Amino acid sequence: MRKILLIIFLVQLTIFPQSTSFDFHSPQKIKLFADYLFCEKDYLRAIEEYEMIRNQFVIDTIEFKVMLGYSNLGLSKNSNKIFSDFNIESKLYPDAYLVSMKNELLIDSKPLHYSEFSSFTSSQFESYVRLLNISALYGDEQSITKNNFLTLYSKEDQNTLSKLYDYKFDPPYKSPAWAGIFSAIIPGSGKMYVGEWGDGITGFLLTGLFAFLAYDNFKADHDTRAWIFTGIGAFFYAGNIYGSISAAQIFNAKINFEFSNGLKLFLENKNYFIPDYDFCK
Amino acid sequence: MRSKHHIFFITLLLTTSAFCQIENLKWQKADLSYEKPNKFRERTYSFKSDNAGELLKKSFVNTYWFFISDVDGDNCAFRPSCSSFFIDATEETNIFQATLMFSDRLVRDTNPIKINNYPRDKSNHYYDPANNYTLNSEEINYLPPTFIVDDE
Numbered sequence: 561m562r563k564i565l566l567i568i569f570l571v572q573l574t575i576f577p578q579s580t581s582f583d584f585h586s587p588q589k590i591k592l593f594a595d596y597l598f599c600e601k602d603y604l605r606a607i608e609e610y611e612m613i614r615n616q617f618v619i620d621t622i623e624f625k626v627m628l629g630y631s632n633l634g635l636s637k638n639s640n641k642i643f644s645d646f647n648i649e650s651k652l653y654p655d656a657y658l659v660s661m662k663n664e665l666l667i668d669s670k671p672l673h674y675s676e677f678s679s680f681t682s683s684q685f686e687s688y689v690r691l692l693n694i695s696a697l698y699g700d701e702q703s704i705t706k707n708n709f710l711t712l713y714s715k716e717d718q719n720t721l722s723k724l725y726d727y728k729f730d731p732p733y734k735s736p737a738w739a740g741i742f743s744a745i746i747p748g749s750g751k752m753y754v755g756e757w758g759d760g761i762t763g764f765l766l767t768g769l770f771a772f773l774a775y776d777n778f779k780a781d782h783d784t785r786a787w788i789f790t791g792i793g794a795f796f797y798a799g800n801i802y803g804s805i806s807a808a809q810i811f812n813a814k815i816n817f818e819f820s821n822g823l824k825l826f827l828e829n830k831n832y833f834i835p836d837y838d839f840c841k
Numbered sequence: 842m843r844s845k846h847h848i849f850f851i852t853l854l855l856t857t858s859a860f861c862q863i864e865n866l867k868w869q870k871a872d873l874s875y876e877k878p879n880k881f882r883e884r885t886y887s888f889k890s891d892n893a894g895e896l897l898k899k900s901f902v903n904t905y906w907f908f909i910s911d912v913d914g915d916n917c918a919f920r921p922s923c924s925s926f927f928i929d930a931t932e933e934t935n936i937f938q939a940t941l942m943f944s945d946r947l948v949r950d951t952n953p954i955k956i957n958n959y960p961r962d963k964s965n966h967y968y969d970p971a972n973n974y975t976l977n978s979e980e981i982n983y984l985p986p987t988f989i990v991d992d993e
Contacts, residue, residue, distance in 0.1 A: 756958075757954075758952045758953070758954035758955060758958075759948060759949050759952050759955075761952075762948050762949075762951050762952040762953075763948045766948060766951065795940075795944050796944055796947075796948060798941055798944065799940075799941050799942075799943070799944020799945040799947070799948060800944075800945065800948060802938075802941035802942065802944070802945055802976075803941075803942075803944075803945030803948060803949070803974075805976060806942075806945065806973070806974045806975075806976055809976065809978050809981060810973055810974075810981060810983060812978070813978065813981040813983040814983050816983075817983045817985070821985075
Protein backbone atom coordinates (compact mmCIF):
# COMPACT_ATOMS: atom_id res chain seq x y z
CA MET A 561 0.00 0.00 0.00
CA ARG A 562 2.81 2.32 0.99
CA LYS A 563 4.66 1.61 -2.22
CA ILE A 564 1.58 2.34 -4.29
CA LEU A 565 1.08 5.68 -2.50
CA LEU A 566 4.70 6.58 -3.02
CA ILE A 567 4.54 5.74 -6.72
CA ILE A 568 1.34 7.79 -7.16
CA PHE A 569 2.98 10.70 -5.35
CA LEU A 570 6.10 10.50 -7.52
CA VAL A 571 4.10 10.20 -10.72
CA GLN A 572 2.10 13.31 -9.82
CA LEU A 573 5.26 15.18 -9.01
CA THR A 574 6.65 14.51 -12.47
CA ILE A 575 3.40 15.11 -14.31
CA PHE A 576 2.45 18.48 -12.81
CA PRO A 577 5.51 20.42 -13.96
CA GLN A 578 4.87 19.14 -17.47
CA SER A 579 1.26 20.22 -17.42
CA THR A 580 0.32 23.06 -19.75
CA SER A 581 -2.57 24.15 -17.57
CA PHE A 582 -0.12 26.35 -15.61
CA ASP A 583 1.14 29.01 -17.97
CA PHE A 584 3.75 30.80 -15.93
CA HIS A 585 4.60 33.03 -18.85
CA SER A 586 1.14 34.33 -19.62
CA PRO A 587 1.00 38.14 -19.95
CA GLN A 588 -1.11 38.35 -16.76
CA LYS A 589 1.48 36.37 -14.80
CA ILE A 590 4.33 38.47 -16.22
CA LYS A 591 2.47 41.64 -15.24
CA LEU A 592 1.90 40.34 -11.71
CA PHE A 593 5.59 39.48 -11.39
CA ALA A 594 6.62 42.85 -12.83
CA ASP A 595 4.30 44.64 -10.38
CA TYR A 596 5.89 42.72 -7.55
CA LEU A 597 9.41 43.65 -8.73
CA PHE A 598 8.38 47.29 -9.12
CA CYS A 599 7.09 47.41 -5.54
CA GLU A 600 10.32 45.80 -4.36
CA LYS A 601 12.11 48.71 -6.13
CA ASP A 602 13.85 46.25 -8.45
CA TYR A 603 13.17 48.64 -11.31
CA LEU A 604 15.58 47.21 -13.86
CA ARG A 605 14.06 43.74 -13.76
CA ALA A 606 10.54 45.14 -13.49
CA ILE A 607 11.09 47.18 -16.67
CA GLU A 608 12.40 44.06 -18.45
CA GLU A 609 9.20 42.22 -17.56
CA TYR A 610 6.97 45.16 -18.51
CA GLU A 611 8.76 45.53 -21.85
CA MET A 612 7.78 41.91 -22.65
CA ILE A 613 4.07 42.73 -22.39
CA ARG A 614 3.94 46.39 -23.42
CA ASN A 615 2.72 45.47 -26.91
CA GLN A 616 -0.01 43.22 -25.54
CA PHE A 617 -1.36 45.56 -22.87
CA VAL A 618 -1.74 49.19 -23.81
CA ILE A 619 -2.20 50.35 -20.23
CA ASP A 620 -1.08 53.80 -19.19
CA THR A 621 -0.20 52.48 -15.71
CA ILE A 622 2.44 50.20 -17.24
CA GLU A 623 3.76 53.05 -19.38
CA PHE A 624 3.93 55.26 -16.32
CA LYS A 625 5.63 52.61 -14.20
CA VAL A 626 8.27 52.04 -16.88
CA MET A 627 8.81 55.79 -17.10
CA LEU A 628 9.06 56.10 -13.32
CA GLY A 629 11.36 53.05 -13.15
CA TYR A 630 13.77 54.54 -15.65
CA SER A 631 13.68 57.85 -13.83
CA ASN A 632 14.44 56.18 -10.49
CA LEU A 633 17.32 54.31 -12.10
CA GLY A 634 18.80 57.62 -13.25
CA LEU A 635 18.11 56.81 -16.91
CA SER A 636 16.35 60.11 -17.53
CA LYS A 637 16.66 59.99 -21.33
CA ASN A 638 14.96 56.57 -21.54
CA SER A 639 12.26 57.82 -19.20
CA ASN A 640 11.52 60.87 -21.36
CA LYS A 641 11.45 58.67 -24.46
CA ILE A 642 8.47 56.85 -22.92
CA PHE A 643 6.86 60.23 -22.14
CA SER A 644 7.04 61.31 -25.78
CA ASP A 645 4.51 58.53 -26.63
CA PHE A 646 2.43 58.95 -23.48
CA ASN A 647 -1.33 59.22 -24.01
CA ILE A 648 -2.30 62.85 -23.31
CA GLU A 649 -5.85 61.76 -22.36
CA SER A 650 -4.56 59.52 -19.58
CA LYS A 651 -5.26 60.38 -15.94
CA LEU A 652 -1.61 59.82 -15.24
CA TYR A 653 -0.46 62.33 -17.86
CA PRO A 654 -0.04 65.30 -15.45
CA ASP A 655 2.15 63.14 -13.20
CA ALA A 656 4.12 61.86 -16.17
CA TYR A 657 4.50 65.52 -17.15
CA LEU A 658 6.11 66.26 -13.76
CA VAL A 659 8.42 63.24 -14.06
CA SER A 660 9.48 64.42 -17.51
CA MET A 661 10.20 67.89 -16.09
CA LYS A 662 12.48 66.38 -13.47
CA ASN A 663 14.16 64.23 -16.14
CA GLU A 664 14.68 67.25 -18.36
CA LEU A 665 16.40 69.08 -15.52
CA LEU A 666 18.74 66.15 -14.89
CA ILE A 667 19.55 65.79 -18.60
CA ASP A 668 20.09 69.40 -19.66
CA SER A 669 20.78 71.31 -16.42
CA LYS A 670 19.03 74.35 -17.91
CA PRO A 671 16.03 76.45 -16.83
CA LEU A 672 12.77 74.73 -17.77
CA HIS A 673 10.22 76.20 -20.17
CA TYR A 674 7.33 73.86 -19.44
CA SER A 675 3.96 75.56 -19.48
CA GLU A 676 1.38 74.86 -16.80
CA PHE A 677 -0.83 71.87 -17.56
CA SER A 678 -4.56 72.61 -17.45
CA SER A 679 -5.65 69.57 -15.44
CA PHE A 680 -3.11 69.89 -12.63
CA THR A 681 -4.46 69.29 -9.14
CA SER A 682 -3.34 71.70 -6.42
CA SER A 683 -0.55 69.37 -5.20
CA GLN A 684 0.61 68.75 -8.77
CA PHE A 685 0.66 72.48 -9.36
CA GLU A 686 2.77 72.91 -6.22
CA SER A 687 5.26 70.33 -7.49
CA TYR A 688 5.29 72.04 -10.88
CA VAL A 689 6.17 75.40 -9.29
CA ARG A 690 8.85 73.79 -7.10
CA LEU A 691 10.47 72.20 -10.13
CA LEU A 692 10.33 75.46 -12.09
CA ASN A 693 11.85 77.24 -9.10
CA ILE A 694 14.71 74.78 -8.85
CA SER A 695 15.33 75.02 -12.58
CA ALA A 696 15.89 78.77 -12.09
CA LEU A 697 19.10 77.83 -10.23
CA TYR A 698 20.49 76.55 -13.52
CA GLY A 699 19.99 79.95 -15.16
CA ASP A 700 22.35 82.90 -15.04
CA GLU A 701 19.86 85.55 -13.93
CA GLN A 702 18.69 85.89 -10.35
CA SER A 703 14.98 85.87 -11.26
CA ILE A 704 13.70 85.15 -7.74
CA THR A 705 14.72 86.42 -4.29
CA LYS A 706 16.09 83.92 -1.82
CA ASN A 707 13.15 84.21 0.61
CA ASN A 708 10.56 83.71 -2.11
CA PHE A 709 12.57 80.82 -3.46
CA LEU A 710 12.76 78.99 -0.15
CA THR A 711 9.16 79.42 1.08
CA LEU A 712 7.89 76.58 -1.11
CA TYR A 713 10.04 73.92 0.52
CA SER A 714 10.13 72.06 3.82
CA LYS A 715 12.51 73.27 6.55
CA GLU A 716 14.88 70.36 5.98
CA ASP A 717 15.10 71.11 2.27
CA GLN A 718 15.44 74.82 2.91
CA ASN A 719 18.86 74.25 4.49
CA THR A 720 20.14 72.38 1.43
CA LEU A 721 18.53 74.74 -1.05
CA SER A 722 19.67 77.86 0.80
CA LYS A 723 23.29 76.68 0.47
CA LEU A 724 22.77 75.83 -3.20
CA TYR A 725 21.14 79.22 -3.83
CA ASP A 726 24.14 80.99 -2.28
CA TYR A 727 26.58 78.83 -4.24
CA LYS A 728 24.81 79.86 -7.42
CA PHE A 729 24.14 83.58 -6.94
CA ASP A 730 26.69 84.52 -4.29
CA PRO A 731 29.41 81.87 -4.55
CA PRO A 732 32.15 82.07 -1.91
CA TYR A 733 34.86 82.14 -4.59
CA LYS A 734 38.44 82.99 -3.66
CA SER A 735 40.35 85.42 -5.82
CA PRO A 736 43.38 83.79 -7.53
CA ALA A 737 45.00 87.24 -7.80
CA TRP A 738 44.72 87.90 -4.06
CA ALA A 739 46.01 84.39 -3.29
CA GLY A 740 49.09 85.12 -5.43
CA ILE A 741 49.63 88.54 -3.83
CA PHE A 742 49.31 87.13 -0.30
CA SER A 743 51.87 84.44 -1.05
CA ALA A 744 54.21 87.01 -2.58
CA ILE A 745 54.10 89.02 0.66
CA ILE A 746 54.22 86.09 3.11
CA PRO A 747 55.04 82.72 1.52
CA GLY A 748 52.22 80.22 2.08
CA SER A 749 49.62 82.81 3.15
CA GLY A 750 47.85 82.56 -0.22
CA LYS A 751 47.34 78.85 0.35
CA MET A 752 46.01 79.55 3.85
CA TYR A 753 43.62 82.12 2.31
CA VAL A 754 42.06 79.36 0.17
CA GLY A 755 41.86 77.00 3.14
CA GLU A 756 44.92 74.87 2.40
CA TRP A 757 46.50 75.39 5.82
CA GLY A 758 48.83 72.40 5.71
CA ASP A 759 50.26 73.34 2.32
CA GLY A 760 50.53 77.00 3.41
CA ILE A 761 52.50 76.22 6.56
CA THR A 762 54.74 73.75 4.68
CA GLY A 763 55.40 76.35 1.98
CA PHE A 764 56.21 78.98 4.57
CA LEU A 765 58.61 76.68 6.47
CA LEU A 766 60.41 75.46 3.34
CA THR A 767 60.85 78.94 1.87
CA GLY A 768 61.78 80.35 5.27
CA LEU A 769 64.30 77.59 5.92
CA PHE A 770 66.16 78.11 2.63
CA ALA A 771 65.99 81.90 2.97
CA PHE A 772 67.55 81.61 6.42
CA LEU A 773 70.25 79.20 5.17
CA ALA A 774 71.05 81.61 2.32
CA TYR A 775 71.20 84.57 4.69
CA ASP A 776 73.33 82.69 7.20
CA ASN A 777 75.79 81.53 4.54
CA PHE A 778 76.09 84.97 3.00
CA LYS A 779 76.78 86.30 6.48
CA ALA A 780 79.51 83.68 6.98
CA ASP A 781 81.00 84.46 3.54
CA HIS A 782 80.14 81.00 2.11
CA ASP A 783 79.02 82.53 -1.16
CA THR A 784 78.65 79.35 -3.24
CA ARG A 785 76.51 77.59 -0.67
CA ALA A 786 74.60 80.82 -0.09
CA TRP A 787 73.75 81.14 -3.80
CA ILE A 788 72.62 77.48 -3.97
CA PHE A 789 70.27 78.03 -1.02
CA THR A 790 69.09 81.30 -2.58
CA GLY A 791 68.23 79.40 -5.77
CA ILE A 792 66.34 76.68 -3.88
CA GLY A 793 64.56 79.30 -1.75
CA ALA A 794 63.56 81.27 -4.87
CA PHE A 795 62.37 78.01 -6.49
CA PHE A 796 60.00 77.35 -3.56
CA TYR A 797 58.99 81.03 -3.25
CA ALA A 798 57.98 81.31 -6.92
CA GLY A 799 56.34 77.87 -6.87
CA ASN A 800 54.34 78.90 -3.82
CA ILE A 801 52.96 82.01 -5.53
CA TYR A 802 52.05 79.92 -8.56
CA GLY A 803 50.57 77.18 -6.37
CA SER A 804 48.43 79.69 -4.45
CA ILE A 805 46.92 80.97 -7.69
CA SER A 806 46.15 77.47 -8.91
CA ALA A 807 44.83 76.47 -5.45
CA ALA A 808 42.34 79.38 -5.61
CA GLN A 809 41.24 78.21 -9.07
CA ILE A 810 40.78 74.66 -7.81
CA PHE A 811 38.84 76.01 -4.80
CA ASN A 812 36.47 77.80 -7.20
CA ALA A 813 36.12 74.65 -9.30
CA LYS A 814 35.22 72.84 -6.07
CA ILE A 815 32.44 75.37 -5.38
CA ASN A 816 31.06 74.85 -8.90
CA PHE A 817 31.25 71.09 -8.48
CA GLU A 818 29.49 71.19 -5.10
CA PHE A 819 26.71 73.31 -6.58
CA SER A 820 26.05 71.15 -9.63
CA ASN A 821 26.50 67.86 -7.82
CA GLY A 822 24.45 69.02 -4.82
CA LEU A 823 21.56 70.09 -7.05
CA LYS A 824 21.69 66.85 -9.01
CA LEU A 825 21.67 64.77 -5.82
CA PHE A 826 18.80 66.84 -4.43
CA LEU A 827 16.73 66.24 -7.54
CA GLU A 828 17.55 62.54 -7.64
CA ASN A 829 16.83 61.92 -3.98
CA LYS A 830 13.73 64.05 -3.58
CA ASN A 831 10.72 62.25 -4.89
CA TYR A 832 8.08 64.59 -3.56
CA PHE A 833 7.74 66.16 -6.98
CA ILE A 834 5.96 62.99 -7.90
CA PRO A 835 2.90 62.19 -5.74
CA ASP A 836 2.46 58.91 -3.86
CA TYR A 837 0.71 56.20 -5.76
CA ASP A 838 -1.30 53.29 -4.53
CA PHE A 839 0.47 50.88 -6.86
CA CYS A 840 2.14 49.06 -4.02
CA LYS A 841 -0.31 49.59 -1.15
CA MET B 842 25.07 -12.31 -7.40
CA ARG B 843 28.17 -11.13 -5.55
CA SER B 844 30.36 -11.26 -8.63
CA LYS B 845 27.73 -9.15 -10.46
CA HIS B 846 28.07 -6.51 -7.74
CA HIS B 847 31.83 -6.61 -8.07
CA ILE B 848 31.69 -6.16 -11.83
CA PHE B 849 29.29 -3.25 -11.40
CA PHE B 850 31.51 -1.46 -8.86
CA ILE B 851 34.69 -2.10 -10.83
CA THR B 852 33.05 -0.68 -13.97
CA LEU B 853 31.84 2.32 -11.97
CA LEU B 854 35.29 2.95 -10.51
CA LEU B 855 36.97 2.53 -13.88
CA THR B 856 34.62 4.96 -15.56
CA THR B 857 35.03 7.45 -12.73
CA SER B 858 38.80 7.33 -12.87
CA ALA B 859 38.82 7.37 -16.67
CA PHE B 860 36.60 10.46 -16.84
CA CYS B 861 38.66 12.20 -14.20
CA GLN B 862 41.68 11.93 -16.46
CA ILE B 863 39.92 14.03 -19.07
CA GLU B 864 39.89 16.89 -16.61
CA ASN B 865 43.64 16.75 -16.09
CA LEU B 866 44.15 19.73 -18.38
CA LYS B 867 42.01 21.83 -16.09
CA TRP B 868 44.28 21.19 -13.13
CA GLN B 869 47.57 21.94 -14.80
CA LYS B 870 49.89 24.48 -13.30
CA ALA B 871 48.82 27.96 -14.23
CA ASP B 872 51.15 30.87 -14.92
CA LEU B 873 49.74 33.27 -12.41
CA SER B 874 51.44 36.27 -10.97
CA TYR B 875 50.22 38.08 -7.91
CA GLU B 876 52.73 40.87 -8.23
CA LYS B 877 51.32 44.35 -8.50
CA PRO B 878 52.21 45.92 -11.84
CA ASN B 879 54.81 48.57 -11.14
CA LYS B 880 54.90 51.29 -13.75
CA PHE B 881 57.24 53.26 -11.54
CA ARG B 882 60.35 51.58 -12.98
CA GLU B 883 59.40 52.02 -16.61
CA ARG B 884 61.94 54.74 -17.24
CA THR B 885 64.24 55.56 -20.10
CA TYR B 886 67.26 57.50 -18.98
CA SER B 887 67.96 58.81 -22.44
CA PHE B 888 69.11 62.30 -23.38
CA LYS B 889 67.85 61.90 -26.93
CA SER B 890 65.89 65.04 -27.76
CA ASP B 891 64.75 67.08 -30.74
CA ASN B 892 65.38 70.57 -29.39
CA ALA B 893 67.09 72.48 -26.61
CA GLY B 894 63.93 72.66 -24.48
CA GLU B 895 63.52 68.89 -24.69
CA LEU B 896 67.19 68.39 -23.75
CA LEU B 897 66.75 70.67 -20.73
CA LYS B 898 63.68 68.74 -19.64
CA LYS B 899 65.42 65.36 -20.09
CA SER B 900 68.46 66.56 -18.17
CA PHE B 901 66.32 67.81 -15.29
CA VAL B 902 64.18 64.66 -15.15
CA ASN B 903 67.15 62.28 -15.43
CA THR B 904 69.00 64.15 -12.68
CA TYR B 905 65.92 64.04 -10.46
CA TRP B 906 65.45 60.31 -11.13
CA PHE B 907 69.11 59.44 -10.58
CA PHE B 908 69.81 61.50 -7.47
CA ILE B 909 66.43 61.65 -5.73
CA SER B 910 63.70 59.37 -7.07
CA ASP B 911 65.76 56.17 -7.48
CA VAL B 912 67.36 56.61 -4.07
CA ASP B 913 64.03 57.31 -2.40
CA GLY B 914 62.18 54.42 -4.14
CA ASP B 915 58.49 54.21 -4.90
CA ASN B 916 57.53 56.44 -2.00
CA CYS B 917 55.78 59.33 -3.72
CA ALA B 918 52.33 59.64 -2.19
CA PHE B 919 50.93 60.96 -5.44
CA ARG B 920 49.99 59.57 -8.81
CA PRO B 921 51.33 60.65 -11.23
CA SER B 922 54.56 60.67 -9.21
CA CYS B 923 56.43 63.99 -8.92
CA SER B 924 58.76 63.33 -11.86
CA SER B 925 55.86 62.11 -14.05
CA PHE B 926 53.92 65.19 -12.97
CA PHE B 927 56.80 67.35 -14.20
CA ILE B 928 56.90 65.50 -17.56
CA ASP B 929 53.11 65.89 -17.93
CA ALA B 930 53.42 69.57 -16.97
CA THR B 931 56.06 70.23 -19.65
CA GLU B 932 53.84 68.55 -22.22
CA GLU B 933 50.82 70.64 -21.22
CA THR B 934 52.58 73.97 -20.69
CA ASN B 935 56.21 75.10 -21.06
CA ILE B 936 59.43 74.39 -19.17
CA PHE B 937 59.20 77.54 -17.04
CA GLN B 938 55.59 76.99 -15.95
CA ALA B 939 56.25 73.27 -15.48
CA THR B 940 59.11 74.10 -13.08
CA LEU B 941 56.76 76.28 -11.01
CA MET B 942 54.16 73.51 -11.03
CA PHE B 943 56.82 71.01 -9.96
CA SER B 944 57.97 73.27 -7.13
CA ASP B 945 54.38 73.60 -5.89
CA ARG B 946 53.95 69.81 -6.13
CA LEU B 947 57.07 69.25 -4.01
CA VAL B 948 55.65 71.54 -1.31
CA ARG B 949 52.33 69.70 -1.40
CA ASP B 950 54.17 66.38 -1.25
CA THR B 951 56.16 67.54 1.78
CA ASN B 952 52.99 68.55 3.61
CA PRO B 953 52.27 65.66 6.00
CA ILE B 954 48.59 66.61 6.48
CA LYS B 955 47.17 66.03 3.04
CA ILE B 956 44.58 63.40 3.92
CA ASN B 957 41.07 64.18 2.63
CA ASN B 958 42.37 66.71 0.13
CA TYR B 959 42.74 64.49 -2.91
CA PRO B 960 40.85 61.61 -4.52
CA ARG B 961 42.75 58.32 -4.59
CA ASP B 962 43.56 55.88 -7.33
CA LYS B 963 43.11 52.12 -7.00
CA SER B 964 46.60 51.66 -5.56
CA ASN B 965 45.64 54.11 -2.78
CA HIS B 966 47.88 56.94 -3.99
CA TYR B 967 46.61 60.51 -4.07
CA TYR B 968 45.44 61.32 -7.57
CA ASP B 969 46.77 64.71 -8.62
CA PRO B 970 47.08 65.23 -12.39
CA ALA B 971 49.01 68.13 -13.96
CA ASN B 972 46.03 69.46 -15.95
CA ASN B 973 44.50 70.88 -12.73
CA TYR B 974 47.45 73.25 -12.28
CA THR B 975 47.93 74.82 -15.71
CA LEU B 976 46.07 78.01 -14.62
CA ASN B 977 43.48 77.29 -17.27
CA SER B 978 40.26 76.97 -15.27
CA GLU B 979 38.59 75.17 -18.19
CA GLU B 980 41.01 72.29 -17.80
CA ILE B 981 40.42 71.76 -14.09
CA ASN B 982 38.64 68.49 -13.45
CA TYR B 983 37.74 68.69 -9.78
CA LEU B 984 37.11 65.34 -8.13
CA PRO B 985 36.00 65.06 -4.49
CA PRO B 986 38.35 63.29 -2.04
CA THR B 987 35.86 60.44 -1.69
CA PHE B 988 36.27 59.59 -5.37
CA ILE B 989 38.29 56.53 -6.44
CA VAL B 990 40.00 57.07 -9.79
CA ASP B 991 40.37 54.19 -12.21
CA ASP B 992 43.45 55.23 -14.19
CA GLU B 993 44.34 51.77 -15.54
